[in-house]
Amino acid sequence: MQLRGETCIGSATLLSLTALLCLIFMHIGQINTSSVPRGIAMIRVNVSGYGEGLYAALSDPIEGLYTTNASAPLQQRAGLRNYYDWGLYGYCAYVNSSAGTCSNMTAANRFEPYKILTSDMLGNYSSFTDYIITSSTFIDSPYLGNFTNGAYYLLLIGTICAALALLCGILKHPFAFLLSTAFAIIGSAMLLIGATIWTVIIKKTESINGFIVGNASDPSPLGITVSMGNAIYLAWAAFATLLASILPYMISCCTFRG
Ligand SMILES: *[C@@H]1O[C@H](CO)[C@@H](O)[C@H](O)[C@H]1NC(C)=O
Numbered sequence: 001m002q003l004r005g006e007t008c009i010g011s012a013t014l015l016s017l018t019a020l021l022c023l024i025f026m027h028i029g030q031i032n033t034s035s036v037p038r039g040i041a042m043i044r045v046n047v048s049g050y051g052e053g054l055y056a057a058l059s060d061p062i063e064g065l066y067t068t069n070a071s072a073p074l075q076q077r078a079g080l081r082n083y084y085d086w087g088l089y090g091y092c093a094y095v096n097s098s099a100g101t102c103s104n105m106t107a108a109n110r111f112e113p114y115k116i117l118t119s120d121m122l123g124n125y126s127s128f129t130d131y132i133i134t135s136s137t138f139i140d141s142p143y144l145g146n147f148t149n150g151a152y153y154l155l156l157i158g159t160i161c162a163a164l165a166l167l168c169g170i171l172k173h174p175f176a177f178l179l180s181t182a183f184a185i186i187g188s189a190m191l192l193i194g195a196t197i198w199t200v201i202i203k204k205t206e207s208i209n210g211f212i213v214g215n216a217s218d219p220s221p222l223g224i225t226v227s228m229g230n231a232i233y234l235a236w237a238a239f240a241t242l243l244a245s246i247l248p249y250m251i252s253c254c255t256f257r258g
């Protein structure tokens with residue numbers, strides 16, 4: 001009985017610790033361009049083909065759409081970078097796989113890719129872009145911004161609950177196990193909703209990938225592609241592990257006798 005109790009406590013602790021670690025990595029995604037945060041993102045918007053898409057749509061040579069200066073300021077019409085990766089606190093814009101600049105970081109950052117991209121383009125190109133992309137979730141900044149802003153708080157509460165479940169579980173007291181169980185239940189519910197919102201947002205934003213420009217006889221892709229980042233998988237892994245910790249916490253709470 002004692003041995004079974006210890007096994008339960010041990011596995012619950014291991015599961016909630018795994019959830020917390022996944023969430024910590026999710027939170028540090030894109031906070032700067034050093035190698036670990038750089039490799040973690042909620043979503044990637046790759047605009048490296050947009051010059052060709054714009055050329056197909058306008059049949060005019062496109063000049064000065066991109067910058068190759070990795071440290072050029074963001075949101076100041078200094079030129080598009082090749083791709084943009086979003087984390088929970090902001091985004092980084094990369095000219096190549098290792099060189100980029102990050103935006104200012106804020107809690108509950110709103111994911112508004114269209115605003116961000118057009119603010120890097122020269123004025124005439126952002127007007128052309130407004131003219132070309134007329135309907136897509138991608139350009140619906142209030143919708144994307146509101147949902148990702150709300151999802152941030154759910155993921156944050158989920159993270160705090162995972163940390164509290166882990167800490168209470170370490171106390172090894174029947175009442176503390178009850179608290180751990182409660183935190184694991186609340187936390188996994190929050191993570192479920194937060195991760196679902198982000199996943200839905202990304203799936204809807206991905207509709208831009210099939211956008212076609214040019215005339216009917218010679219259609220071309222727009223050249224903006226959206227893809228899901230690995231931080232979403234971290235959020236789902238955290239949900240799964242925190243959910244799995246509920247049962248062993250519950251059993252520990254009922255059977256632990258000091
Ligand atoms: C961006 O998209 C282009 C094709 O449009 C592709 O060749 C390139 O590898 C992509 N870059 C990244 C970083 O995903």
Ligand SMILES: *[C@@H]1O[C@H](CO)[C@@H](O)[C@H](O)[C@H]1NC(C)=O
Nearest residue numbers: 067068069070071072073078
């Ligand atoms: C790149 O941009 C930064 C910041 O605006 C500027 O200081 C630097 O001179 C630029 N570098 C080049 C090669 O243009």
Ligand SMILES: *[C@@H]1O[C@H](CO)[C@@H](O)[C@H](O)[C@H]1NC(C)=O
Nearest residue numbers: 068069070095096097098099
């Ligand atoms: C990326 O760009 C930076 C600055 O333009 C350059 O120093 C670096 O060598 C490039 N890296 C790769 C992998 O192309």
Ligand SMILES: *[C@@H]1O[C@H](CO)[C@@H](O)[C@H](O)[C@H]1NC(C)=O
Nearest residue numbers: 073074075076102103104105
């Ligand atoms: C980032 O913060 C600095 C200082 O607060 C401000 O001057 C700058 O405009 C901000 N940049 C953006 C892109 O919001």
